[in-house]
Amino acid sequence: xxxxxxxxxxxxxxxxxxxxxxxxxxxxxxxxxxxxxxxxxxxxxxxxxxxxxxxxxxxxxxxxxxxxxxxxxxxxxxxxxxxxxxxxxxxxxxxxxxxxxxxxxxxxxxxxxxxxxxxxxxxxxxxxxxxxxxxxxxxxxxxxxxxxxxxxxxxxxxxxxxxxxxxxxxxxxxxxxxxxxxxxxxxxxxxxxxxxxxxxxxxxxxxxxxxxxxxxxxxxxxxxxxxxxxxxxxxxxxxxxxxxxxxxxxxxxxxxx
Amino acid sequence: xxxxxxxxxxxxxxxxxxxxxxxxxxxxxxxxxxxxxxxxxxxxxxxxxxxxxxxxxxxxxxxxxxxxxxxxxxxxxxxxxxxxxxxxxxxxxxxxxxxxxxxxxxxxxxxxxxxxxxxxxxxxxxxxxxxxxxxxxxxxxxxxxxxxxxxxxxxxxxxxxxxxxxxxxxxxxxxxxxxxxxxxxxxxxxxxxxxxxxxxxxxxxxxxxxxxxxxxxxxxxxxxxxxxxxxxxxxxxxxxxxxxxxxxxxxxxxxxxxxxxxxxxxxxxxxxxxxxxxxxxxxxxxxxxxxxxxxxxxxxxxxxxxxxxxxxxxxxxxxxxxxxxxxxxxxxxxxxxxxxxxxxxxxxxxxxxxxxxxxxxxxxxxxxxxxxxxxxxxxxxxxxxxxxxxxxxxxxxxxxxxxxxxxxxxxxxxxxxxxxxxxxxxxxx
Numbered sequence: 001x002x003x004x005x006x007x008x009x010x011x012x013x014x015x016x017x018x019x020x021x022x023x024x025x026x027x028x029x030x031x032x033x034x035x036x037x038x039x040x041x042x043x044x045x046x047x048x049x050x051x052x053x054x055x056x057x058x059x060x061x062x063x064x065x066x067x068x069x070x071x072x073x074x075x076x077x078x079x080x081x082x083x084x085x086x087x088x089x090x091x092x093x094x095x096x097x098x099x100x101x102x103x104x105x106x107x108x109x110x111x112x113x114x115x116x117x118x119x120x121x122x123x124x125x126x127x128x129x130x131x132x133x134x135x136x137x138x139x140x141x142x143x144x145x146x147x148x149x150x151x152x153x154x155x156x157x158x159x160x161x162x163x164x165x166x167x168x169x170x171x172x173x174x175x176x177x178x179x180x181x182x183x184x185x186x187x188x189x190x191x192x193x194x195x196x197x198x199x200x201x202x203x204x205x206x207x208x209x210x211x212x213x214x215x216x217x218x219x220x221x222x223x224x225x226x227x228x229x230x231x232x233x234x235x236x237x238x239x240x241x242x243x244x245x246x247x248x249x250x251x252x253x254x255x256x257x
Numbered sequence: 258x259x260x261x262x263x264x265x266x267x268x269x270x271x272x273x274x275x276x277x278x279x280x281x282x283x284x285x286x287x288x289x290x291x292x293x294x295x296x297x298x299x300x301x302x303x304x305x306x307x308x309x310x311x312x313x314x315x316x317x318x319x320x321x322x323x324x325x326x327x328x329x330x331x332x333x334x335x336x337x338x339x340x341x342x343x344x345x346x347x348x349x350x351x352x353x354x355x356x357x358x359x360x361x362x363x364x365x366x367x368x369x370x371x372x373x374x375x376x377x378x379x380x381x382x383x384x385x386x387x388x389x390x391x392x393x394x395x396x397x398x399x400x401x402x403x404x405x406x407x408x409x410x411x412x413x414x415x416x417x418x419x420x421x422x423x424x425x426x427x428x429x430x431x432x433x434x435x436x437x438x439x440x441x442x443x444x445x446x447x448x449x450x451x452x453x454x455x456x457x458x459x460x461x462x463x464x465x466x467x468x469x470x471x472x473x474x475x476x477x478x479x480x481x482x483x484x485x486x487x488x489x490x491x492x493x494x495x496x497x498x499x500x501x502x503x504x505x506x507x508x509x510x511x512x513x514x515x516x517x518x519x520x521x522x523x524x525x526x527x528x529x530x531x532x533x534x535x536x537x538x539x540x541x542x543x544x545x546x547x548x549x550x551x552x553x554x555x556x557x558x559x560x561x562x563x564x565x566x567x568x569x570x571x572x573x574x575x576x577x578x579x580x581x582x583x584x585x586x587x588x589x590x591x592x593x594x595x596x597x598x599x600x601x602x603x604x605x606x607x608x609x610x611x612x613x614x615x616x617x618x619x620x621x622x623x624x625x626x627x628x629x630x631x632x633x634x635x636x637x638x639x640x641x642x643x644x645x646x647x648x649x650x651x652x653x654x655x656x657x658x659x660x661x662x663x664x665x666x667x668x669x670x671x672x673x674x675x676x677x678x679x680x681x682x683x684x685x686x
Contacts, residue, residue: 010576011348013369033655093519099453117460117515117663203461203517208659223339224464225648226364 002236006229024233034234037205037212038241040123044213045191045245047127052187053180056135060142061172074143078136085133089200092129116202119210126197126211134190138183145179146172181253185246192242195219214238290376294580295325296587297351301337301570302330305539309603310355313591324583331356338647345370345575352578353588355407357571359395360465360640360647362404365573367644371403372574377585387592389611394483394639395571403573405588406609408600410534410568411633412473414553418546420451420529433530433550434557436503443512446529455512457528460662464651468640469532471657473552473566474500476638481564484653485641490679492653493672499555501668505661515662534568535605535630549629560632567637569609607634645682652678 002024009015028034063074080088095101096115103110111118115125149172157167173180194213198205205212214234222231300310307330314328331354334340338361344350345368357365365371374380381402385392388406395406418428424446432438443455458470471492472484478496485491507513514522523531524544531537532552541547551563572592578584590596597608598617605627607613614621614631621628640646652675660671 008342008346008368010345010350010369013576015369090519093517097516098514113515116517119663119665203459204463206460206462206517206658207515207663208665209462209655220464220651223342224336225645225651226342226367227648 001229002233004229006232007226008228020229024229025237027230028233028237033209033212034214034217036209037214037217038237040209040211041192041194041213043123044127044130044194045188047124048131048191049184049187051127051131052134052138053183055131056138056183057142057173057176057180059135060139060146061168063139064143064146074139077139080133081136085196086200088133089197092201096125113207117207119207122202122207122211126194126201129201130191130194130197134187138187141179141183141186142176145176149175177253181250184249184253188245188249189242192238192245289579289581290585291582292580293324293582293586295327296353296578296580296584297327297329298353298355298587299329299331299351300354301356302333303536303604305604306355309600312599312603313596316596317587317590321583324580324586326583326587341365342368342370345577348577350575350577352580352584353572353574353591355570355572355591357404357573359404359569359571359642360650362395362571362573363397363642363644363646365575366397366403370576372576372578372581373401373403374405374574374585374588375401380585383589387611388609391609391611391635391637391639395642397642398644404571405573405592406569407571407592408569408604408606409609409634409637410536410606411630411637412469412532412534412566412568413549413551413630413633414456415523415531415533415537415541415545415547415549417452417523417526417529418548420446420526423451424449428548431548431550433553436499436553436555438557439553440503440506440510440512443507443530444510447512452526452529454514454522454528456507456530456532457514457518457522458532459517460508460513460515460658461517462654462658464647464654467650467654467657468566468568470504471497471500471653471661472638472640473532474503474554476564476566477552477554477558479564480558480562481636481638483638483641485643485649485679485683488643488680488683490676490683492679493669493676496555497672498669501657501661501672503553503555505664505668508662509664535607535627538605538626549626551629551633560629562636563633564636564638565633567609567634567639569637569639571609605630607631609634641683643683644685649679649682652682 003019003021004017005020006017007015059077063070098114103114111121115121153171153175154167157171162170193215195215198211198213198216202211205216218231218234221234222228298314300306310328314326317326331337332340337356338358341350341354341357341361342365345365350370362371374384384402384405392406395402395404397403414433416431416433421428421431426442426445432442446452447455459466475492475497476482478500479491479494482491491497504513508515518527521540522528524541551560552565554563572588574581574584574588594616597610598620600606600608601617601620607630610616613634614628621631640650643649656671656675660666660668
């Protein structure tokens with residue numbers, strides 16, 4: 001599709017879809033909105049992936065301990081993940097608009113323009129929102145992984161004089177490394193597919209394209225504007241980018257282990 | 258061996274998917290234009306239109322047992338246009354859709370998804386007799402009608418009488434005619450705490466949002482020009498730049514908000530004014546004491562000379578339709594004077610019928626609030642029916658968003674900057 005002048009047509013319609021080589025790729029790469037969307041998603045992944053790994057591991061570790069209300073907390077972290085995006089986005093709009101709860105608490109420290117219409121803060125806010133919404137799923141992965149870390153290792157570490165933090169660093173983190181590889185990969189893949197949040201939370205990738213993602217641009221070009229050839233070229237570039245990123249991540253994580 | 262089998266199965270799966278994505282066969286028949294039999298129609302999902310459509314379908318079916326019409330709401334999707342586009346590609350679009358956006362017609366036409374209504378012997382004459390000169394705006398570039406102009410929601414300025422009264426502004430004839438008056442009234446109502454914002458058009462970046470900020474005022478300022486005329490952009494003209502500067506002032510002085518509002522800002526009292534068509538009146542009932550005036554112009558044109566955006570939705574016949582003879586008869590039945598009257602009664606939206614304000618005197622005598630919209634319906638401007646229509650509007654919206662809403666570029670320069678790309682798109686390349 002990305003190598004043709006392609007558009008969707010009714011069955012039986014006689015249409016010409018000539019081979020155009022890399023013309024669609026040239027169109028995509030010369031489009032500042034597309035280039036910006038790739039930079040935006042890069043910023044998103046830089047914030048979202050490390051934050052997801054750190055927070056989900058720490059929370060899973062805490063929720064694995066014998067604490068009061070453990071079941072309640074586990075469910076609470078999972079609820080945003082299973083709640084419809086439209087509903088959760090409504091809550092975040094209420095929290096982060098200029099008259100919202102967050103700015104009321106911050107008072108004079110509140111940013112101007114506010115979070116979701118501030119070109120420097122819109123994408124980080126989206127990244128934090130997505131991290132929070134997806135956290136429950138990744139906590140679940142780490143909780144499962146934590147069940148496979150032998151209790152003997154913690155006892156041995158304790159006998160060697162390791163405190164809670166040292167046990168975490170030297171037993172838990174290496175013990176759940178395969179799960180970390182999975183979390184990094186999944187967070188990268190789902191993050192690169194970012195669509196709902198720029199579509200709903202920042203009103204179509206605003207302000208001025210600061211939170212537009214490649215998938216949002218794919219939707220605009222491919223579906224709304226009837227240019228699926230250009231949309232698919234963006235998709236192919238995105239897949240290549242994610243594959244390269246996943247390969248680098250795997251090399252790095254394998255080397256560490 | 259096992260690996261090889263798996264690879265072959267995966268390859269076959271991919272090939273199957275690719276084949277499914279490819280073009281299909283089939284074809285429309287000349288005979289279909291005469292064919293009679295059962296058909297399906299889709300309509301919008303708002304309660305008032307659903308009620309009208311159900312009675313229209315029931316009324317038709319009671320007299321045509323052999324040509325049964327099945328009506329249903331347009332399936333849910335991100336937008337009606339997306340659902341319709343998918344249905345065209347899948348070959349399962351209904352015969353008629355009573356909610357076809359004029360902006361999407363060129364795209365649906367390119368997809369081979371629409372039937373030219375001129376292919377019916379009385380097609381052209383019926384459309385032009387019913388809608389008058391307004392019909393010309395709905396012709397495609399090949400000179401044919403692929404849509405029947407059905408109903409308009411002429412965009413006007415609604416104002417909250419309570420908020421205006423709080424600011425000591427005349428609620429019967431508020432000063433909103435010129436840009437200077439509008440800005441002064443806006444400042445006054447916000448300063449007096451009538452509402453946090455004077456007006457709150459959606460500041461989001463969807464391609465269609467400019468139909469509810471720039472375009473009505475551009476239509477008014479230019480005396481009825483479209484965004485593009487004879488393949489050339491009109492929006493970077495002196496008039497277009499005046500409109501942009503007006504809105505920029507509203508945003509710069511925080512009389513309009515840059516933030517998306519999750520709800521109806523006018524109903525919720527966040528904004529003292531709204532820029533919308535008469536469809537919204539039903540939602541204001543019992544919640545806001547409103548008045549309506551034409552959109553402002555720089556020099557304050559009289560109401561009788563003020564144009565606006567039509568916000569029309571039309572009816573199109575889709576090429577998947579087998580029984581086109583019945584579909585054409587249903588289309589004429591649903592847009593007859595009687596059914597148009599019932600539609601007006603049920604929804605308050607204006608049928609795109611020549612002389613609508615005089616065609617239903619009883620209705621307008623009972624509902625004087627709607628009279629101004631009926632008068633305004635005679636002076637509406639549609640989106641241009643050109644290739645790449647939606648891409649053009651998105652290009653315009655991007656320039657508008659950057660400059661007028663977020664102030665990151667001079668509005669006049671942003672409009673100038675969008676001209677070349679829009680002209681190229683309008684030429685079909």
